[in-house]
Amino acid sequence: MWKVMERRRKRDIALAVREGITLALRDFYHPPVPDPEVKVGNVKATSFYITEGDWRVHINVKDVPPLEEEELVAFFRSVCRHELGHYVVCPYDVGLSALITGSASKEVGPELAGFVANFFSDLIVDYYIFERHPEETVWEKKITINWVAKNVGAPSELWMVLVRCYEKMWKVKLAEELRATRIVEEAASRIVRTIRRGGVLSEDGWPTKARRVAKVLKPLLEELKKPGNAEGEYMTSPTGKRVFIPEDVARTMRRNPLSPPLRKEGGCERAAAKYVEKGEKLKDFVDAARAAGLASGETEILRAWYRAKANMRIKVKIRSTRRRGAELQVYPDVWRIEDPVEELDIPLSFQTFPKLIPGVTTKKWVKASGEVAGGEEAPPDMLIVLDSSGSMGWRSDTPDDTPFDLALVAAFSALKFAMSGSCKVAAINFSDRVIVCGWTRERVKVENTLLKYQGGGTVLPVRNIVEVTKRNGMKALILLITDAEISNWDEAVEELGRLVDMGHCVCMFFIGGSPCMLGERYKKFVSAGGKIYFIPSVKELPDVVIEEVKRYYR
Incomplete structure (x- = not known):
């Protein structure tokens, strides 16, 4: 029965x-x-x-x-x-959810950031619903709160703060027999004032407000580490750490309160796009992605970040004129008496011979445009050669705008062009070791190879470049991104020149380089069709690479 x-x-x-x-x-x-x-x-x-x-x-x-x-x-x-x-309403997408969670994480750490994100988002959502359906919303919340109070023992302070926030925000009595302490009253008042300041539904202020709410809740959340005889259970946070949650809080919030809202498949890339759009730092995104449980590991987080950075760069309209300071296809040549006097490079001339003899020892620099002819020719496969040596300056604590950071943005941008053209891509990451990813159409394999920062010496792996290029058997666009502190340049220029003679397109991008560092040996390389870009300001690098690569992939 x-x-x-x-x-x-x-x-x-x-x-x-x-x-x-x-x-x-x-x-x-x-x-x-x-x-x-x-x-x-x-x-x-x-x-x-x-x-x-x-x-x-x-x-x-x-x-x-x-x-x-x-x-x-x-x-x-x-x-x-x-x-x-x-x-x-709130957070309504994964990106904003990550911003809220990441902001809270700065106060309470990644294990408890999800709880604050849920606490904060619940109040925002219920404010919105109350404005539209006040009677039904208050009725349901009264039933929920008093049902929980009846079935759970002594209320936790955290639960009392949540209830008092609703009561103060709506100016109604919800809990029948709630006797809040002074600590609870002060915390609830501060939270409601924070949420109301500047408009409850003003989403631009949500991340900052969430951090302030986290600061208010922090003393109460710290007490969860020593629950004593309180009713509740240990729940798993997105970081994998187990945290005690009071029974009344879990039942009122109707989910694992540690798990941030809107954790969706593919959410890491969406969150990265939001962080990039807002101009946030990589470290903040890494912390937020961990706290929100958006990725299984740091490599996945970095992949999402540099894809977003590349997408943002590609969307920006690149001016048709050359950016100041980014010079290309430069090689030394003889300055003759009929040439403009401003083209005479006296320091370069003296490097060649201690006496100036017009038309013989006088030198100038030649710059050529190197435009790619149009037509219906299929786009080439791409080989990305990336310098990850110590001189590329990656810092794990503040990686933004370091040479390796911007080199990754440039490389990921180039990769996107090649993949959009259904081309095969290979990658070589070099420093003390040479890490090779063979020809593939699997984007993740190439990205994982590029992301490995080694921080050692700088010896260009010429043999590997030649072997990988020949292994494909097709015309290739070879992109070399380095800071020009290469110890084996003579060998490199000779071998890369041979690849140009074989019909491959070789583009060198020298971060912080200057035409004065080159000599006569580059003349043959450039004359054959090789390209050399000097990037005095590393921030110019991604745009210069994009402008060059887009010539081949329409």
């Missing part, structure tokens, strides 16, 4: 959930979506999520207040409004 009643109760709850979801979707004017997937009982916790692509709603229900059928529908309609609010 009891089993029959239990089955009937579960069925009634499932029907109420389905109808509540349907009504909540209408409240948000959402287009028709597939039938929701509903599970009642026999689940670890109450949870709600939406799958991308088909927008199917999934909801698991662990326990429900004792309500009649019509009340159940109204209850779940309000609950689902809240959950849908995370997708359309």
Whole structure:
């Protein structure tokens, strides 16, 4: 008899959930979506999520207040409004979720940042819903809070702060028998003032506000490390660390409160795009991605970051004229008496011979445009040769705008062009070791090779470059990105010149280089069609590489 009643109760709850979801979707004017997937009982916790692509709603229900059928529908309609609010109000996308989580992480660390992100987002969403459906929202929240209070022992301070935030924000009484301490009252007042300052729904201020909320909650969250006899359980954060969460908090927030909202497949790249768009630093993004559980490891995080940086660079319109300071295809030649006097390079001439003899020992620098002819010729495969030596200046604590950082942006930009043309790409990362990725159309393999910073010496792997190029058997565009502190330049220029003679396109990009560093040996290389770019300012590097590469991939 009891089993029959239990089955009937579960069925009634499932029907109420389905109808509540349907009504909540209408409240948000959402287009028709597939039938929701509903599970009642026999689940670890109450949870709600939406799958991308088909927008199917999934909801698991662990326990429900004792309500009649019509009340159940109204209850779940309000609950689902809240959950849908995370997708359309706050944080509404993975990028903003990561910004909020990352900002909170600066105060409470990655293990607890997700909790603050959920706490903050819940208040923002419920403010929005209350403004539109005040009576239903207050009614549902009263039922939830008092149902939790009835079924859990002594309330935790964290739960009391959450409840008092709602009461202060809405100016209503929700908990029937709540006796808040002075600490709770002060914390709730500070949080509500923070959220209201500058407008509750002003999303530009959300990351900063989340950090301030984290600062207020930090003393209370620290107490979770020593829970004593408090009711609750240990839950897993996105970083893998287990953290104690009070039972009343978990049941009121209806999910693992440590898991930030909107963790979706592919979310790391979306979050990276948001961070790049906002001009944030790489280190901040790495911390946020870890705290939000957006990636399985640092390499995946770095891949997402440099893809986003490359996409941003490519979208920026590159001026048709050459950028100042970025000189190309430079080689020394004889300055003759009929040449303009301003072209005479006296220091270079004296390097050649201690006496100036016009037309014999006088020297000038020749610059050629090197335009690529148009036509229907198939774009070439690409070999990226990247210097990751110590002189490239990567710093793990502040990597932004170092030579290796900008070299990666340039390399990832070039890679995007080649992949968009369905071309094969190979990569060589060189320093003390030579790391080779053979010809492939798998973007991740190439990216992983480029991302390895070695920080050792600088010997150009000429033999490897020649071997990889010949192994493909097709015309290749070879991009060499280095800071020009190469110890075997004589050998390199000779071998690379031979590749040019074989029909391959070889482009050298010298970070911090100057035409004065070259000698006569480069004349043959450039005359044959090789290209040399000098990049006095490393910040120019990505744009110069993009401008060159886009000639080959339309």
